[in-house]
Amino acid sequence: MRLFARVPPRGQQSPALILLESLPITLARMQTRGSENRTLTLRPTPETHPFWEAAKRRELQIQQCHDCGAHYFYPRPMCPYCLSRNVAWVTCSGRGRLHTFVINHRPPRHFPSDTPYIIGIVELEEGPRLMTNIVGVEPDPKALRCDMPVEVVFEDIDENFALPKFRPVP
Amino acid sequence: MRDGRTRLRGSVAIVGAGESDWVGRLPNKSALALHMEAAHNALADAGLRKEDVDAVFTAGRNMANEVPEYLGIRPRYVDSTQMGGCSFMAHVEHAMAGIVAGLFEVALITHGESGYSRVGMPATRWGDDSNNAQFELIYGHAGPTTGYGLVATRHMHVYGTTKEQMAEVAVATRKWAALNPRAFLRDPITIDDVLSSRLISWPFNLLDCCLVTDGGGAIVVTSAERAKDLPKKPVYVLGTGEAVSHQMVSQMPNFDRWDAAIVSGARAFSMAGIKHEDIDVCELYDAFTIVPILALEALGFCKPGEGGPFVSGQRTAPGGDFPMNTNGGGLSYTHTGMYGMFAIVEAVRQLRGECGPRQVPDAKVALCHGTGGTWSSAATLILSTEIP
Numbered sequence A: 001m002r003l004f005a006r007v008p009p010r011g012q013q014s015p016a017l018i019l020l021e022s023l024p025i026t027l028a029r030m031q032t033r034g035s036e037n038r039t040l041t042l043r044p045t046p047e048t049h050p051f052w053e054a055a056k057r058r059e060l061q062i063q064q065c066h067d068c069g070a071h072y073f074y075p076r077p078m079c080p081y082c083l084s085r086n087v088a089w090v091t092c093s094g095r096g097r098l099h100t101f102v103i104n105h106r107p108p109r110h111f112p113s114d115t116p117y118i119i120g121i122v123e124l125e126e127g128p129r130l131m132t133n134i135v136g137v138e139p140d141p142k143a144l145r146c147d148m149p150v151e152v153v154f155e156d157i158d159e160n161f162a163l164p165k166f167r168p169v170p
Numbered sequence B: 001m002r003d004g005r006t007r008l009r010g011s012v013a014i015v016g017a018g019e020s021d022w023v024g025r026l027p028n029k030s031a032l033a034l035h036m037e038a039a040h041n042a043l044a045d046a047g048l049r050k051e052d053v054d055a056v057f058t059a060g061r062n063m064a065n066e067v068p069e070y071l072g073i074r075p076r077y078v079d080s081t082q083m084g085g086c087s088f089m090a091h092v093e094h095a096m097a098g099i100v101a102g103l104f105e106v107a108l109i110t111h112g113e114s115g116y117s118r119v120g121m122p123a124t125r126w127g128d129d130s131n132n133a134q135f136e137l138i139y140g141h142a143g144p145t146t147g148y149g150l151v152a153t154r155h156m157h158v159y160g161t162t163k164e165q166m167a168e169v170a171v172a173t174r175k176w177a178a179l180n181p182r183a184f185l186r187d188p189i190t191i192d193d194v195l196s197s198r199l200i201s202w203p204f205n206l207l208d209c210c211l212v213t214d215g216g217g218a219i220v221v222t223s224a225e226r227a228k229d230l231p232k233k234p235v236y237v238l239g240t241g242e243a244v245s246h247q248m249v250s251q252m253p254n255f256d257r258w259d260a261a262i263v264s265g266a267r268a269f270s271m272a273g274i275k276h277e278d279i280d281v282c283e284l285y286d287a288f289t290i291v292p293i294l295a296l297e298a299l300g301f302c303k304p305g306e307g308g309p310f311v312s313g314q315r316t317a318p319g320g321d322f323p324m325n326t327n328g329g330g331l332s333y334t335h336t337g338m339y340g341m342f343a344i345v346e347a348v349r350q351l352r353g354e355c356g357p358r359q360v361p362d363a364k365v366a367l368c369h370g371t372g373g374t375w376s377s378a379a380t381l382i383l384s385t386e387i388p
Helices: A015-022 A049-056 B004-008 B031-046 B063-071 B087-100 B131-135 B144-159 B163-178 B191-196 B259-272 B290-298 B307-314 B329-333 B340-352
Strands: A061-065 A087-091 A095-104 A117-124 A129-134 A149-156 A162-168 B012-019 B055-058 B077-079 B106-114 B199-202 B214-223 B235-244 B281-284 B365-372 B377-384
Touching (some): A049 A061, A049 A087, A095 A129, A095 A162, A095 B144, B012 B031, B012 B087, B012 B340, B031 B063, B031 B106, B055 B063, B055 B087, B063 B077, B063 B106, B077 B087, B087 B106, B087 B340, B087 B377, B144 B290, B163 B307, B163 B329, B235 B259, B259 B290, B259 B365, B259 B377, B281 B290, B281 B340, B340 B377
Parallel strands (some): B055 B077
Antiparallel strands (some): A095 A117, A095 A149, A149 A162, B106 B214, B365 B377
């Protein structure tokens, strides 16, 4: 089912229209562990929905400022470095380095993963950092090293959402 | 270095400090009742009545209305700045500004939190459409236990900081708690105990992590002039600083240093016009063992990367040459969720010489420093019974 109408070119959308388009979309419910009846619901805002739409297409998109040149993440309508409105979405290479990480043994109640699992901060080739899970490697401090090269993989949460995660580059 | 803020040095004093009647596990008391007990005890300590209070400071959404109503105070100045556990240290700076500007004369700063029992606590869950939910919580980020650890891992990588050095903080802090009858955990522990306690979020084991308790604290701040007429020895505010660098930990500018603390510490020292060697006792918010290590570096007690060696050999324990977290800290005394208030109360008591077996001899100058959020904010206070 197509969830979005075709988005008009940047600058022609009224904020109200963006809101209307983004509201009905998006419920990614994650099954809870055990008998707990809690869910984590992902609900994009008008500013973040292009990121999630791209992820669904298996593209990691961030924004770039056309005035100061900086790439930035997470999504915002203006450049956080120079407050320019002259910003655009760009597709990342998907490569980066594991800046730092923890191996979590105590997940929050909503989180369905088996423990332990790796939470990493990845520094993208384009510069910005983001939080992610590191997959495809043992959750063991001996198997991980800060600054090791990683690449993006997408994991489907449900029919509407794919989540960018990263794995070590062989 | 000239700093226009130096005229504020010693302009106000903490004249009352108190806590809830007990701290720890208090399932029969709501968060607001803990505010009330702490405020009651702090006002009694100050020799003031609630009618003397014309400004109320507390941390949290709606609290600027809720706390005064509960206490039966009708303030003409309120501030509910919520920047995490160091909020109350920032409130002291804000109170100083307001008192010096003549907006009010007596500020009551209160904290109450049912952090363990969760009685009468406001909902704290991030909205499903928050950036936190979309870009952090979706990955199983558990909050402080995982967020603070990201910095520990990077610091270990860049500087060679070890888990043993982190454990030194937990062991030394427990020794202080053993001297404090109100402390939640008082049995001695060893470095091996810390390293063999169960893993919470590597690199943190259980004993690297602060407690989760119930309790409240409050202080009363007024002008240095008014303080002279009050019963307790005034604790003058010599220096203050506060800073915010990010909210989500993934947006932290640098993972091997604490940028907000570098700013807040430098501002506090420049206002106070004193040197590091003048500090007799430090109360550094210890949400996790790594936090005081980075604080020591950020505040300039040692160079970047030297925080681990600095705390080694039980230097910060009773009898060591760097008394730190003398009430037993968030690791062993109490940690309601926003520990910063307890650090201030302990500093006041140390400077007044009220600490009994854990008293640091001849403590004249104390430094309090706190974190908020996930290394997001910082605030620093330099306090003394004398104005140099």
